[in-house]
Amino acid sequence: MSETLSKTVLIAGGGICFCLLPWAAVLWGEHYLISLFTRILIYALAAVSLDLLIGYGGLISLGHAAFVGIGGYVTAIFFHHSFAGEPLAGLIPGSENALLVWPLAVLAAAGCALLIGSLSLRTSGMHFIMITLAFAQMLYYFAVGLEKYGGDDGLSLYSRNQLAGMDLGSDMQFYFVCLFFLALFLFLADRLVKSRFGLVLRGASSSSRRINALGIPGRNYKLVCFVIGGAGAGLAGALLVNQTEYVSPGLLHWTMSGELMVMVLLGGLGTLFGPVLGAAVYLLLEETLAMYTEHWMVYLGPILIIVVLFAKRGLFGLLTIRE
Amino acid sequence: MILFIEQLLNGLQLGITLFLMSAGLTLVFGIMQVINLAHGSFYMIGAYVGATVAAATGSFLLAVLAALGAAGLAGMVVELVVLRQLYKRDHLDQVLATFGLIFFFNEMTRILWGKQPLFMDMPVWLKGNLELLPGLIYPVYRLAVIVVGIMVALLLWYLFSRTRLGMQIRAGASNRQMVAALGVNIRLLYTLVFGLGTLLAGLAGVMAGPIFAVESGMGESILILTFVVIVIGGIGSVRGAVIGALLVGLVDTLGRAFLPTLFRTFLSSATADSAGASLASMSIYILMAAVLIWKPRGLFPSHQ
Amino acid sequence: MADYILQVKKLCKSFGAVEASRDLSFNIERGHIHALIGPNGAGKTTVLNLLSGELEQDSGRIYLNGEKLDGLPVHKRALAGLGRSFQITSIFENLSVSENMALAILAGQGHNYRFWKNSMKSAAVESSLVEALERVDLLGSAGQPAATLSHGEKRQLEVGMALVGRPQLLMLDEPMAGQGAGGTVALKKLIRSIKGQTTILLVEHDMDVVFSLADQISVIVYGHCIASASPEEIRGHPEVQHAYLGEQ
Numbered sequence: 001m002s003e004t005l006s007k008t009v010l011i012a013g014g015g016i017c018f019c020l021l022p023w024a025a026v027l028w029g030e031h032y033l034i035s036l037f038t039r040i041l042i043y044a045l046a047a048v049s050l051d052l053l054i055g056y057g058g059l060i061s062l063g064h065a066a067f068v069g070i071g072g073y074v075t076a077i078f079f080h081h082s083f084a085g086e087p088l089a090g091l092i093p094g095s096e097n098a099l100l101v102w103p104l105a106v107l108a109a110a111g112c113a114l115l116i117g118s119l120s121l122r123t124s125g126m127h128f129i130m131i132t133l134a135f136a137q138m139l140y141y142f143a144v145g146l147e148k149y150g151g152d153d154g155l156s157l158y159s160r161n162q163l164a165g166m167d168l169g170s171d172m173q174f175y176f177v178c179l180f181f182l183a184l185f186l187f188l189a190d191r192l193v194k195s196r197f198g199l200v201l202r203g204a205s206s207s208s209r210r211i212n213a214l215g216i217p218g219r220n221y222k223l224v225c226f227v228i229g230g231a232g233a234g235l236a237g238a239l240l241v242n243q244t245e246y247v248s249p250g251l252l253h254w255t256m257s258g259e260l261m262v263m264v265l266l267g268g269l270g271t272l273f274g275p276v277l278g279a280a281v282y283l284l285l286e287e288t289l290a291m292y293t294e295h296w297m298v299y300l301g302p303i304l305i306i307v308v309l310f311a312k313r314g315l316f317g318l319l320t321i322r323e
Numbered sequence: 324m325i326l327f328i329e330q331l332l333n334g335l336q337l338g339i340t341l342f343l344m345s346a347g348l349t350l351v352f353g354i355m356q357v358i359n360l361a362h363g364s365f366y367m368i369g370a371y372v373g374a375t376v377a378a379a380t381g382s383f384l385l386a387v388l389a390a391l392g393a394a395g396l397a398g399m400v401v402e403l404v405v406l407r408q409l410y411k412r413d414h415l416d417q418v419l420a421t422f423g424l425i426f427f428f429n430e431m432t433r434i435l436w437g438k439q440p441l442f443m444d445m446p447v448w449l450k451g452n453l454e455l456l457p458g459l460i461y462p463v464y465r466l467a468v469i470v471v472g473i474m475v476a477l478l479l480w481y482l483f484s485r486t487r488l489g490m491q492i493r494a495g496a497s498n499r500q501m502v503a504a505l506g507v508n509i510r511l512l513y514t515l516v517f518g519l520g521t522l523l524a525g526l527a528g529v530m531a532g533p534i535f536a537v538e539s540g541m542g543e544s545i546l547i548l549t550f551v552v553i554v555i556g557g558i559g560s561v562r563g564a565v566i567g568a569l570l571v572g573l574v575d576t577l578g579r580a581f582l583p584t585l586f587r588t589f590l591s592s593a594t595a596d597s598a599g600a601s602l603a604s605m606s607i608y609i610l611m612a613a614v615l616i617w618k619p620r621g622l623f624p625s626h627q
Numbered sequence: 628m629a630d631y632i633l634q635v636k637k638l639c640k641s642f643g644a645v646e647a648s649r650d651l652s653f654n655i656e657r658g659h660i661h662a663l664i665g666p667n668g669a670g671k672t673t674v675l676n677l678l679s680g681e682l683e684q685d686s687g688r689i690y691l692n693g694e695k696l697d698g699l700p701v702h703k704r705a706l707a708g709l710g711r712s713f714q715i716t717s718i719f720e721n722l723s724v725s726e727n728m729a730l731a732i733l734a735g736q737g738h739n740y741r742f743w744k745n746s747m748k749s750a751a752v753e754s755s756l757v758e759a760l761e762r763v764d765l766l767g768s769a770g771q772p773a774a775t776l777s778h779g780e781k782r783q784l785e786v787g788m789a790l791v792g793r794p795q796l797l798m799l800d801e802p803m804a805g806q807g808a809g810g811t812v813a814l815k816k817l818i819r820s821i822k823g824q825t826t827i828l829l830v831e832h833d834m835d836v837v838f839s840l841a842d843q844i845s846v847i848v849y850g851h852c853i854a855s856a857s858p859e860e861i862r863g864h865p866e867v868q869h870a871y872l873g874e875q
Contacts, residue, residue, distance in 0.1 A: 054415065060414055060415050060418055062418070119612055119615060119616070122615060122616075122619040123554075123615065123619050123620070125414060126352055126356075126358045126414060126558060127554060127558065127619075127620070127621075129358055129414060129418060130358075130550035130551075130553065130554050131554060131611070131615065133547060133550060134547060134550055134551050134554070134608055134611055135608060135612075137547045137608070138604075138605050138608035138609075141601065141604035141605055142601060142604075142605055144601075144604075145597055145598075145600060145601025145602075145604065146601075147597040151597075191742065191743055192742050194745050194746065195741055195742045195743055195744060195745065195746055196733055196739040196740075196741040196742075196744070196746040196749060197739055197740055197741060197742050198742075198746065199722075199726060199729065199730055199733065199739075199746040200730065200733070200739045202719070202721065202722060202726075203719045203722060203726075203727075203730045205721070206719040206720055206721045206722065207717050207718065207719055207720070209681075209713065209717050210713075210717040210718060210719060210785075210788075211702075211719075211730075212700075212701040212702045212705065213679065213701065213702075213705055213710075213711045213713075213717070213789070214702075214705060214730065214731055214734040214788065214789075214792065215702050215703075215705035215706040215734045215735065215792060216702055216730075216734050216739065217700070217702045218702075221739070221740075224740070254543065254547070255543075258422050258425075258426075261418070261419060261422065262419075262422070265419050269415075295430050295433065295434050297426045297427075297429070297430040298426070298427055298430035298431055298434060300423070300426050300427075301423040301424060301425070301426035301427025301428075301430065302423065302427060303423070304419060304420070304422065304423030304426065305405060305420045305423040305424070308416050308419045308420045308423070309408055309416075309420065312416070
């Protein structure tokens with residue numbers, strides 16, 4: 001079996017499983033599985049957007065969770081103002097309409113990514129890593145300081161957003177909405193990495209000297225990649241806040257960024273589809289191991305180190321046959 | 324005015340803590356070109372061991388010695404087992420592996436000491452206050468921290484400018500290959516530099532014990548501040564670490580102390596307090612951004 | 628009046644107390660193979676970095692085809708006609724040989740903010756890729772990851788990529804370094820074959836190569852150009868002999 005074929009089989013198989021899951025859950029009477037797998041889909045979206053940055057752009061961003069958080073907060077804030085009936089800053093009315101708010105969440109995250117990216121990309125290597133972490137932390141403190149929106153305690157939503165004629169309150173319907181967005185993002189990202197933009201990006205991540213010597217301003221392409229990744233994370237944030245009907249500064253904390261990185265690594269860096277697997281494995285492990293010991297993280301640490309040192313290609317790499 | 328000097332001293336004290344954290348780390352970054360996210364864990368180990376020994380023996384000095392020992396030992400083990408594998412790897416591998424270390428150490432402290440924060444008593448002989456100037460009453464302990472910090476800075480200065488080892492370290496920070504080519508035992512040098520860094524981190528941790536709560540994850544909040552210091556000061560530069568640490572310590576402390584008051588002059592007091600506190604906690608990152616716009620490689624970049 | 632493609636006037640560059648370039652001046656005639664030689668540490672790579680834009684000079688001017696080159700960023704200078712190979716071969720190790728060459732081709736196709744169509748199927752790549760690979764004898768390795776090429780093949784790929792953009796001035800930084808005898812012969816042949824199409828600035832330590840290929844040689848000592856003339860004149864030049872051989 002060739003590499004491409006095994007990849008296609010794995011992806012198609014995974015897709016079918018995800019489509020069938022809600023029905024299976026209902027069949028088994030384990031309704032909570034739908035909710036768990038919705039979380040997996042959303043984290044997968046965030047992880048895939050991070051893989052674009054790390055695996056293809058060579059941009060080791062330690063603050064990716066900040067963009068998830070921005071998407072989440074924009075969604076929650078608009079909801080809050082709509083529910084309370086008072087407009088934002090006295091001017092902008094709130095809204096529970098997903099068709100309005102979710103694009104805004106994505107735009108806000110992308111906008112922040114543009115700002116943070118332009119500053120951070122003036123540096124590279126270790127500087128870049130530290131700076132992305134620092135900026136994310138800054139946004140975390142900003143969120144904590146938002147007394148009006150719960151500060152440290154966070155903000156609860158009364159219900160999920162309204163999306164056209166659907167009822168997002170139904171876990172089943174919401175699950176398929178999330179699946180749709182993940183599939184869409186994966187499709188677009190896949191085309192992107194194979195496109196001219198993607199080729200430039202992959203080259204720039206390998207040698208910025210050579211890309212500039214060829215006449216291509218590598219840094220600008222990296223910035224666009226950073227923004228696209230941020231946008232994807234922002235969408236994940238909007239969905240996550242809908243899923244839990246709650247937002248808190250914890251969404252922006254570096255530990256969240258760390259978790260996303262672990263998902264990308266476990267699943268397979270630079271594979272786009274691997275992080276989906278990574279998200280599933282990580283969250284399932286968290287669910288099951290937590291039942292046995294609340295200290296499961298103490299095993300995760302060494303496992304992570306071993307994976308980094310010996311199994312860099314992750315699960316996706318292990319499962320697809322190398323030619 | 325008195326309040327200003329008091330806050331200035333507080334800022335200096337935070338700056339000292341940050342200096343202790345960043346001096347070692349900036350050298351690890353500069354010489355070994357390894358990004359080590361687990362540096363905060365040694366700060367935490369220092370604090371935990373110090374607090375435990377202090378509670379058990381009642382002696383602060385013993386606590387400090389134990390903390391230094393524990394941090395140094397943990398540092399050597401980490402260097403031998405994990406870091407050695409990472410020197411030749413790219414930054415991504417280093418980030419992920421040291422992340423693994425953070426998870427491990429944080430959870431370990433929860434296993435060994437439980438989730439509740441520990442409290443460390445201030446040593447009796449350092450309790451109380453001193454009247455530095457008429458009307459300026461300042462805690463003795465914080466003064467002691469400042470004094471220790473200055474002594475360490477002087478010791479490091481002596482180490483780097485007068486001893487052979489220090490010269491090798493400085494040379495290593497600006498040209499690794501050359502130092503190795505000159506026959507210096509690079510492996511040993513690396514271990515020593517790393518050990519020095521963790522020792523200083525442990526010292527910072529145990530001294531912070533009586534002032535802050537000792538809890539799992541405490542290392543990471545100080546680590547991010549340390550990163551800001553290093554970015555501002557320049558990777559590989561101890562001089563940069565000093566200046567950066569002082570800048571960050573002062574900006575952060577003075578910001579928290581005076582921004583809410585400043586905001587009160589034109590905002591309602593509730594809004595002023597929260598806006599001021601919020602801006603204050605963001606202030607050092609804004610400072611970092613400003614420095615980056617002006618000097619992308621920090622104030623004192625080493626020429627590597 | 629000679630047709631100068633490159634004019635370097637009184638370049639100065641210091642790193643702290645070290646003067647890497649002192650009032651450095653020389654000119655390159657169009658169509659020549661112009662060699663830069665000098666003792667180690669003389670500042671030859673610094674000159675290339677100043678020309679390519681990776682370094683900014685403290686003072687002095689650079690003119691390409693009469694147009695000022697100073698102040699332009701690296702990628703704009705490349706688009707203006709400067710091609711370069713580096714002392715340590717710089718290619719895209721994570722991409723295949725074809726992808727490397729395709730990128731070089733696409734670099735000259737305006738901007739690359741195209742997100743949909745497959746890059747390898749774009750018109751420019753499909754029409755020029757084979758020829759570009761053949762020019763440097765790498766058609767057979769097209770599908771290989773660039774990282775698996777031999778040292779010499781990597782150098783060929785790098786030069787091939789630089790040539791795609793039809794540079795007006797191709798700067799080669801110690802291309803023979805690390806090559807065995809076979810590699811050197813192949814590279815010499817390559818350089819001779821492109822001589823008509825582009826002007827070449829060659830920084831090299833291998834004197835056999837320099838004297839057999841160069842039309843003009845400039846000698847750099849302590850950051851300053853002490854002589855710029857034909858190979859015969861340089862051979863007999865007293866100052867050059869002094870610089871290389873010391874006091875006699």
